[in-house]
Amino acid sequence: xxxxxxxxxxxxxxxxxxxxxxxxxxxxxxxxxxxxxxxxxxxxxxxxxxxxxxxxxxxx
Numbered sequence: 272x273x274x275x276x277x278x279x280x281x282x283x284x285x286x287x288x289x290x291x292x293x294x295x296x297x298x299x300x301x302x303x304x305x306x307x308x309x310x311x312x313x314x315x316x317x318x319x320x321x322x323x324x325x326x327x328x329x330x331x
Contacts, residue, residue: 283308291322 284298284305297308307325312318 288323294321294323296321296323 282300286296286298287294288296294310296310298305299308300306307323310318310321310324
């Protein structure tokens with residue numbers, strides 16, 4: 272887990288899980304709770320499916 276100050280989001284937290292070491296998840300605090308930011312889309316505009324995606328409504 273790693274955090275740093277940036278413009279947007281102001282305080283992102285980067286997380287890598289042991290069972291998925293090649294993927295970095297980004298979380299931010301929205302004032303009420305921590306939320307996972309959407310992953311980068313591929314060249315066709317699709318979102319890849321990762322093990323720890325927290326939003327089941329994302330278009331894969």
